[in-house]
Amino acid sequence: xxxxxxxxxxxxxxxxxxxxxxxxxxxxxxxxxxxxxxxxxxxxxxxxxxxxxxxxxxxxxxxxxxxxxxxxxxxxxxxxxxxxxxxxxxxxxxxxxxxxxxxxxxxxxxxxxxxxxxxxxxxxxxxxxxxxxxxxxxxxxxxxxxxxxxxxxxxxxxxxxxxxxxxxxxxxxxxxxxxxxxxxxxxxxxxxxxxxxxxxxxxxxxxxxxxxxxxxxxxxxxxxxxxxxxxxxxxxxxxxxxxxxxxxxxxxxxxxxxxxxxxxxxxxxxxxxxxxxxxxxxxxxxxxxxxxxxxxxxxxxxxxxxxxxxxxxxxxxxxxxxxxxxxxxxxxxxxxxxxxxxxxxxxxxxxxxxxxxxxxxxxxxxxxxxxxxxxxxxxxxxxxxxxxxxxxxxxxxxxxxxxxxxxxxxxxxxxxxxxxxxxxxxxxxxxxxxxxxxxxxxxxxxxxxxxxxxxxxxxxxxxxxxxxxxxxxxxxxxxxxxxxxxxxxxxxxxxxxxxxxxxxxxxxxxxxxxxxxxxxxxxxxxxxxxxxxxxxxxxxxxxxxxxxxxxxxxxxxxxxxxxxxxxxxxxxxxxxxxxxxxxxxxxxxxxxxxxxxxxxxxxxxxxxxxxxxxxxxxxxx
Amino acid sequence: xxxxxxxxxxxxxxxxxxxxxxxxxxxxxxxxxxxxxxxxxxxxxxxxxxxxxxxxxxxxxxxxxxxxxxxxxxxxxxxxxxxxxxxxxxxxxxxxxxxxxxxxxxxxxxxxxxxxxxxxxxxxxxxxxxxxxxxxxxxxxxxxxxxxxxxx
Numbered sequence: 168x169x170x171x172x173x174x175x176x177x178x179x180x181x182x183x184x185x186x187x188x189x190x191x192x193x194x195x196x197x198x199x200x201x202x203x204x205x206x207x208x209x210x211x212x213x214x215x216x217x218x219x220x221x222x223x224x225x226x227x228x229x230x231x232x233x234x235x236x237x238x239x240x241x242x243x244x245x246x247x248x249x250x251x252x253x254x255x256x257x258x259x260x261x262x263x264x265x266x267x268x269x270x271x272x273x274x275x276x277x278x279x280x281x282x283x284x285x286x287x288x289x290x291x292x293x294x295x296x297x298x299x300x301x302x303x304x305x306x307x308x309x310x311x312x313x314x315x316x317x318x319x320x321x322x323x324x325x326x327x328x329x330x331x332x333x334x335x336x337x338x339x340x341x342x343x344x345x346x347x348x349x350x351x352x353x354x355x356x357x358x359x360x361x362x363x364x365x366x367x368x369x370x371x372x373x374x375x376x377x378x379x380x381x382x383x384x385x386x387x388x389x390x391x392x393x394x395x396x397x398x399x400x401x402x403x404x405x406x407x408x409x410x411x412x413x414x415x416x417x418x419x420x421x422x423x424x425x426x427x428x429x430x431x432x433x434x435x436x437x438x439x440x441x442x443x444x445x446x447x448x449x450x451x452x453x454x455x456x457x458x459x460x461x462x463x464x465x466x467x468x469x470x471x472x473x474x475x476x477x478x479x480x481x482x483x484x485x486x487x488x489x490x491x492x493x494x495x496x497x498x499x500x501x502x503x504x505x506x507x508x509x510x511x512x513x514x515x516x517x518x519x520x521x522x523x524x525x526x527x528x529x530x531x532x533x534x535x536x537x538x539x540x541x542x543x544x545x546x547x548x549x550x551x552x553x554x555x556x557x558x559x560x561x562x563x564x565x566x567x568x569x570x571x572x573x574x575x576x577x578x579x580x581x582x583x584x585x586x587x588x589x590x591x592x593x594x595x596x597x598x599x600x601x602x603x604x605x606x607x608x609x610x611x612x613x614x615x616x617x618x619x620x621x622x623x624x625x626x627x628x629x630x631x632x633x634x635x636x637x638x639x640x641x642x643x644x645x646x647x648x649x650x651x652x653x654x655x656x657x658x659x660x661x662x663x664x665x666x667x668x669x670x671x672x673x674x675x676x677x678x679x680x681x682x683x684x685x686x687x688x689x690x691x692x693x694x695x696x697x698x699x700x701x702x703x704x705x706x707x708x709x710x711x712x713x714x715x716x717x718x719x720x721x722x723x724x725x726x727x728x729x730x731x732x733x734x735x736x737x738x739x740x741x742x743x744x745x746x747x748x749x750x751x752x753x754x755x756x757x758x759x760x761x762x763x764x765x766x767x768x769x770x771x772x773x774x775x776x777x778x779x780x781x782x783x784x785x786x787x788x
Numbered sequence: 789x790x791x792x793x794x795x796x797x798x799x800x801x802x803x804x805x806x807x808x809x810x811x812x813x814x815x816x817x818x819x820x821x822x823x824x825x826x827x828x829x830x831x832x833x834x835x836x837x838x839x840x841x842x843x844x845x846x847x848x849x850x851x852x853x854x855x856x857x858x859x860x861x862x863x864x865x866x867x868x869x870x871x872x873x874x875x876x877x878x879x880x881x882x883x884x885x886x887x888x889x890x891x892x893x894x895x896x897x898x899x900x901x902x903x904x905x906x907x908x909x910x911x912x913x914x915x916x917x918x919x920x921x922x923x924x925x926x927x928x929x930x931x932x933x934x935x936x937x938x939x940x
Contacts, residue, residue, distance in 0.1 A: 664820035709822045751867040753926040754840050759823030763831065763838040771819035771831045771838050780823065 177222050178270050179416060184211045184218075185266065188259045190482045192252055193489055200246040208255075209238040215262065226275035227265045233282055234258045256486075257281070280318050280350040280371055318350055319374045319396065323385065325366035326392040333362045335390055340368060342388075346381045347374040366392075415512070417472050425472075428465045435461060470650055474509040477546050477555070480518060481506040484526050484544060491530045498539045499530060505546035510553045511650040517627055518555070518647075521620040525557045525643055528616065533559030533641050551649050551744075552671055558642035564635040566592050582687070588698045591731060593633040597621040598728065625778055628654060628669040628761070630726060646671050652747055656764075658740035658772065659723065662711035666775045667745060667764065674724040674731065676739050681720065693733050695724060700731045708780055709759070727777045734777065747774060758782065793860070794877040794910050798850040801877070802899075802913045808863050812876065815857040825925035829872055834861055839868040847921050848898065866919055880905055 191208045195201060216231035234255065241247045247255070261281050268275050323339055325332055336359050340352055353369040374381065378396055385394050435457050442450035481503050492499040526542065534540035543558045566589040573579040573595055579587060597617045620643075621631045628648050635641040648654045648671050656667035657676060677695075684702065685692045691702040702722070706714055714737060723734040745764040749755060755762075759780035763773045793812075794803040811834075818830040818841060829843040841859055859870045882903060898917040903910055 661822065664822045666822060711822065748838050750838065750840075753923040754824070754828075756926045757823050757825070760821075765833045765836065765838060769817070769833050771821075771833050773821060773823065773831075775823075 173222065174269070177218055177224075178266065181215055181218060181227075181262075181266055184215050185259055185263055186479055186482060187211050188262075189256070189486055192256050192259065193482070193485050195247055196249070196252055196489065199248070199252065202242070202245055205238065205242050205245075205247060209235060209242050212238055224265070224269060224275060226278045227262065227269070230258065230262055230265065230278040230281065233278075234262075277351070280373075283348075283350055283373075318371050319347070319378065319381075321346075321368075321370045321372070321381065321385075322393075322395045322397055323368045323370075323391060324393040324395075325368075326390050327366065329366055329390045331362075332364050332366050333359050336364055336368045339385070339388065339391070340370060342385065343370045343372060343381075346376045346384070347372040415472060421468065421471065425465070425468055428461060428468060432458070432461050432465070466653070470511075470653060471509075473511050473513070473650065475512045475515055476507050476509050477515065478506040480515055480522065481544060481546075483519070484522060487523060487526055488530065488542060491527065495530065497530070497534060497537070499534065500541045502541060502543040503545070504543070508546040508548055508553055510647065511652075513651050514553075514627055514647055517623060518645075521623045521645070522555065522557065524616065524620055529557055529559040529561070529641070533561030533563075535562060537561055548649075551655050553647045553649055554644055555647065556642055556644045558640060560640040563637040563639055563641055564593060564596065564633075565637050569593070569595055586699060590634065591698060593635055594631075594726065594730065596633060597631060625672075627651060628671050630671055653744060654747060655742055655744050656774065657723065657742055659705075659721070659736040659775075660738040660740060661705045661709060661736050662714065664709075664711075665740065665770065665772045666705075667743075667772050668723060668725070668775050668777075669761075670742060672725050672777070674726060677722050677724065678719040678739075679722055679733075680718070681716075684720075693722070695731070695733065698731070700724065700733050702733045702735055703781075704735045705775075706735075706737070708777075725777060727781050745772070789881050789883065791879055791881050792910075792912065793879055794905070795860070795873040796875040796877065797845045797848055797873060801908050801910045802848075802873075803880075803910050804860065804913055804915065806879070808866070808915050810861045810863045813859050813861055813870070816859060818859075827922065827925045832859065832870060834868070834870070837868055839870050841870045841872050842918065842922055844871045844873050844918065847918055862915060866915055869919070869922070871918070 188208060188211045191204050191211070195204050195208070198204070212231050212235040216228055216235055219225075219227035219231055237251070237255070241251060258281065261278060265275050265278070321343060323336075325335055329335060336354070340349070340356065340359065343349060343352075349370060349372045351371045354364045358364060376384075382394055382396075385391065435454055439451065439454040439458065441447075442454055485501055485503065488499055488501045491497075526544070529542050530540075533542075541560045543556075545556045545558070547554055569592045570579075570584050570587075573592070574581065574584050578595060578598060597620070617631075617633075624631050624645050624647070628651070630646040632644045632646065633641070634644070648669065655670040657670055657673050658665055658667055660666070679693055683693055685694070685699065687699075692699040693702055704714075706712065717737075721736050721739045723736060723739070725732060725734055743766070745766070747762045747764050749762050750757075750760065754760070759776055761774040761776035761779075763771055765771055791806040792803040793806060793809060794801050796802075813832065813834065816832040816834070818832060821828055821831045821840060824830075824840065827843050827846050828840050829846075831838050831840045833839075839861060858876055859872050861870045898914050899911040900914045901912045903912070
């Protein structure tokens with residue numbers, strides 16, 4: 168049990184050190200002679216080594232030890248070469264993979280091939296011998312981001328009918344050793360010699376021939392059924408998900424605040440009990456006032472415990488931009504602002520994939536035709552929302568292209584195509600399968616792109632807003648709630664039932680008169696700002712009874728599936744902060760419902776999820 | 789001996805084993821649950837939690853629900869779930885053998901076994917059947933679940 172406790176402590180701390188290493192390396196890339204940074208980097212590696220050794224995580228300790236040694240050399244020399252930075256980043260990636268192994272309670276993967284590769288790299292980069300042949304560049308496999316130290320994995324499957332596999336495998340393994348330096352093989356040479364094998368050989372080697380050539384040379388062997396090149400086991404840092412953290416580190420200062428608050432609560436309880444005993448209304452009133460202040464404060468403090476800054480996420484994205492820039496041979500400057508903004512850790516965890524996707528999009532599509540570009544990553548707070556924005560200064564989105572595609576795919580009628588504003592058009596790129604690019608590149612496969620981002624963000628009660636100026640760039644803004652548990656909602660009424668809509672989903676709540684309603688092919692529309700938006704009746708959507716005529720129509724302007732709509736409700740009640748309870752299965756499957764809350768007066772109110780409600784309608788048709 | 793709580797639905801009598809029941813709540817305020825399927829009649833606030841209330845007569849295929857003021861909150865292992873029934877009857881104790889799943893007694897999967905109490909026939913309800921029915925109703929996107937052979 169003790170070990171378990173230390174393990175989670177190790178995981179948290181190691182993650183922080185790894186993050187720091189990544190950050191420093193990215194900074195060193197533009198300032199390779201910064202001795203202080205190199206020193207700091209050395210200390211981080213040293214800390215990891217020490218921690219891992221204490222915990223007996225052997226492979227982690229070995230790798231960290233090697234990184235530390237290399238950094239010591241750089242430290243004495245006073246600079247790090249680009250190759251070394253790359254190598255070090257690959258090392259950090261491998262440490263992260265090991266960290267993953269430990270957190271998943273798997274045995275640590277071997278770091279042997281990295282240590283071997285490092286020696287090789289040292290020799291080839293070293294001042295004395297440069298004659299050692301580098302893996303030929305230019306091949307698809309040769310231009311990998313993680314630098315020269317990219318081992319190749321060859322998998323050879325023999326046909327089922329082969330009577331004795333061992334001699335075959337021996338021949339193949341020997342052949343493979345002519346393609347480069349064999350780092351490891353499964354089964355090992357000893358196993359093959361002792362005949363404990365089946366019809367598959369896996370060889371990991373540092374290739375000195377292009378993959379194609381290797382394939383060509385192996386394919387001639389009889390009894391070989393298939394030759395494949397599985398992806399190497401090392402994570403490149405791209406797309407690797409950080410583990411969801413189950414524990415939280417709380418500063419002692421914050422803990423003290425919590426303890427003080429509970430202390431005050433106890434005092435207030437005695438005050439209230441006394442006041443009640445003596446039937447002293449004034450004291451009772453004071454006590455309750457005090458209590459509500461304390462509870463509010465306590466609530467705030469407890470929420471703070473769950474808050475984390477966006478710093479780790481931002482630095483992760485910096486790394487992705489760095490890698491993308493290298494792989495696409497572009498010069499991309501990343502500007503970040505607002506990394507200190509704090510948000511619920513559950514939201515930060517959910518943000519990794521959408522933001523990664525957005526950043527890749529910005530590089531791949533935004534800066535498609537540019538060699539030099541700026542991507543800006545910005546976060547700021549607006550009351551109880553956090554906004555995160557990814558902006559590029561690329562080509563922007565051509566509204567005419569979207570008009571054409573929207574028309575072709577039947578997303579908009581010809582009349583709508585003419586009427587719709589550019590801004591509303593941009594929101595359409597979040598529709599499933601919508602793509603303005605005909606070819607799919609390796610960086611960001613389109614088709615399942617922005618709709619995934621949108622689904623993820625809206626699942627948290629957020630909103631995705633897209634804006635673009637052709638020729639000047641695109642900006643995508645995410646509007647997010649501060650916390651998933653406590654959110655601000657707009658309370659409304661429909662057929663006697665109260666419902667709540669997360670305020671992040673509401674653009675505006677207004678009242679219109681029936682005279683303002685227009686009709687276009689039986690669809691009721693209303694003029695809002697400078698466009699017509701369709702009206703949808705909430706009663707109808709919820710299959711409630713039809714309502715009577717009203718003098719004023721309360722309207723919630725919101726955005727569903729990339730389009731603005733006006734939701735007609737019976738009554739707008741007002742805004743309130745609520746504690747959201749997730750519904751237990753199977754009730755969490757009900758379309759249109761995103762959870763519920765119990766209001767101060769004991770009333771149960773459900774959270775309306777318009778997106779899923781409308782999707783259901785669509786599917787039924 | 790096992791204890792069961794019998795209740796009326798339409799002209800039939802069903803019962804639940806006491807260990808499957810967390811609490812019987814007197815006249816709770818039933819709040820509307822607009823997006824829910826028809827078999828869910830609403831939700832109650834029960835000890836600070838939202839508990840959906842299932843219209844049991846409707847699940848069992850009875851069209852009309854006379855609606856008792858009391859609802860039965862099921863034990864925790866069934867998730868937060870309460871059953872609306874027509875009328876409660878007093879607790880009765882049975883020989884343990886009655887509680888056993890009895891294949892021969894009935895073909896209906898919703899009834900675990902049937903026993904006699906005085907002049908009445910009581911069917912011991914299988915809670916898992918009800919839970920499964922609600923799952924189907926919620927996941928089949930709001931379509932109403934109904935027993936094929938209507939008991940009305």
